[in-house]
Amino acid sequence: MQETASTDPATAAGSGRIVVEGLGKRFGPVEAVHDLSFTVEPGSVTGFLGPNGSGKTTTLRMILGLVVPSTGRALVDGVPFSALTSPGRVVGAVLEVQGVHPRRTARAHLRAAAAAIGVPDSRVDEVLTLVGLAAAADRSAGGFSLGMNQRLALAVALLGDPRILVLDEPGNGLDPDGIAWLRSFLQAFAASGRSVLVSSHQLAEMELTAQRLVVIDRGACRFDGTVAELRAGHGSRVLVRAADPARLAEALATDGITEIDRVDDGVLAVGGADAVRVGDLALAAGVAVYGMSEERAGLEQMFLRLLAGEEQR
Template identity: 55%
Template sequence: MIEVTGLTKRFGGAPAVEDASFTVRPGAVTGFLGPNGAGKTTTLRMILGLDRPDAGTARIDGRRYPELEHPTRVVGALLDAGDITPRRRARDHLRWLAAAAGIGDDRVEEVLGLVGLADVAGKRAGEFSLGMLQRLGLAAALLGDPAHLVLDEPVNGLDPEGIAWVRGLLRDLAAEGRTVLVSSHLLAEMARTADHVIVIGRGRILADAPAAELAAGAGPRTRVAAADPEALRRALAAAGLAPVAGAGAGGALVVPAGAAEVGRAALAGGVALTELTAVGGGLEEAFMELTGSAVDYRGGAA
């Protein structure tokens, strides 16, 4: 079990993580979600003892990471798949890590096979694609057969087959009773993978709930567009409907209301619509509702 209590970290006086508290329990995949710059990676680094918190604690089975006698056998971590000497061969990289942790070469070959790199283990890391580096990072995280996994964006750079493979791997590891904490910006994938979700925005925990419960709590949404976007905005405003900030694409707006209500607002304003699509609730919609005021950078409509 991973327990975070009142964790706080500031850089140059600006809060990166503010009084964060949550518990990651074994036997489930816990998704750690948040906009860019929300504090996800900083929180993971503090859990792993790489950044010292200004306040609060992060404990793994009751101990801080530096207090673990055999950390590789307790926690498997992947924070930056590209953090490897380019000239080092994949097998040699894992052997070096294994030797430092007192792990035999047999385990190296086992994890190479598990992540699908056995046939390319003699290649240098600099020859690997991002997806292959992610697989190598996962192999390193699994070397010690740890009871806890802390993974930062583990499917970044993987193709659809690789993403599906990671999904199955994480769920299998959780089913074995391990603690699995994984950050990701792929909300649709997290909806298929995570049992529990923790949402962070501007350093503060915004939600901590079962994924299904959080998704079910998202209200209806409608994607709407018109040839005259400004007239559409005025019609929506007159009806008391405010589009979700940053949620539109291609000039469309996403409105937290049902399609019938949005359509009536457009009709009352004399606006001819080019799109009116109910997009429903779900984890992505719940995430947008929670983090709408915690996004630092938003794109504008084309």
Template identity: 65%
Template sequence: MQDDRTGRITVRELSKRFGAVQAVDGLTFSVEPGAVTGFLGPNGSGKTTTLRMILGLVTPTAGEARINGMRFRELPRPARVVGAVLEAQGFHPARTARAHLLTCAAAIEVPDDAVEHALGTVGLDDAGDRSVGEYSLGMRQRLALAVALLGDPQVLVLDEPGNGLDPEGIAWLRAFLRAFAAQGRSVLISSHLLAEVEQTADHLVVISRGRCVYQGSLAQLQGSRSARVLVRCADPVRLADALAGTGVLEIDTLSDGWLGVAGTDPVHVGDVALGAGVAIYGMVHERVELEQLFFQLTAEPWR
């Protein structure tokens, strides 16, 4: 199999069993170049095992994962193709960040200039001569990312890269990943920070108990679940009847006295209420958030 140089990750019928535990079960998905793909699932759903199989660190029981059409072990210079961060660990506490990166650069045969570029990219250029033992968790996350970037890779595979980052660091990471993907490269990111994934990812792969329960764009997922307009008014019954007269039939009376109206927008609800002579005391366009969708997907029974 030849390197197709696309930066695409393909996972086909990937499975992994540890004794009696089926950690990953027939997983199939792809990660396309030019996009950030969020890889989501509850604890124990098989995310880290899947990432490790993609990177050749765990042997699948069945199926396969390919990058650029090749298994990871077949890539001639893997660090030039894939940069990965699975844990921000493995740093000698007495060694400086710059010294650590120089060692890594020598191992993958890239020039020392790559070290300075990586330090600057992750915002550690002023802290490169400090020992890693003095680094915060967030700084170690940035250093781990710098290691991943040394080979100027086509693909980034990151497991919980936002751990330990402060709000400024998270905003920086979001901008960096989107800019990286905008260059036509591929990003696969696993994270528990669902609100951040919602702002970062173009596509989602959601797994539960080792199986894929959703693969597609975030916009498609949000569009598949109806948003609601929440209304507090003087006469819920009259408003509901008036809305039904316009063809809006998905109306629920909520426990706090508000109406939940699906299949329309706040402007229509307001116009109908005005025409029916019903005073509106409050109205909220309920947004379908990724967190809500995530819990629905991972709680739904398998078919």
């Protein structure tokens, strides 16, 4: 399956941005989302991460006009979702895999959805090919696996050839080949100048897929930036074996590097700096270095360190 997203310039026109400003939602005494702000830019995949109960699904539903915010606003292409004249042609969304009549074929299901948003039947065959369901187009959906149902839900979202995709856990039920396909598809969709906001618990996959991350916990934003920026703050450290670790630690601290731990005799673990900077400072301080390596944490470790750091404050 080598298909990629359509790159029709007409569809790619428009801002394709999602802007969340001071968004908040209370359900009685429970504050599900608190003063949340972030922007999803065209041309990139934005991963939306957080533990269970963090407010991700509520936020996505507010963006899509399914839940009314208590405070703040969410704009899609510069307006609230409810103000879009042809929402299916602007945003394709999958918040949960909807039930399909078990006797209805994938093609029939998509034709009904296409008629509802005013797109021709010819688009049905296009999206079936895009999501890898062409061979199963005339099979009853009752025999579909969870992964095939995920692809069918994505096909519905793509019918209007939208410039924005909003997806909640789209990789659930996909096998490794399907997950690799989804990654390539989303990256190609974004590379065509469109926007992708995707919520997922598959952190290792998000590290490979997303260019930007928004991490929330207990309804509030904990991080908004690139994967590289998250790694710089939480995800890497330099292990350095020095002749005089105390002197090196002093030189590092003088230069503003304070994330320093003693690992064992002569070895320091230094966070917040790369190996080049540590080596240059050791040279300037006249400290001999016998070995140096850089540890890079995966997104799962960075995610846990980020949330643990918030809890300690």
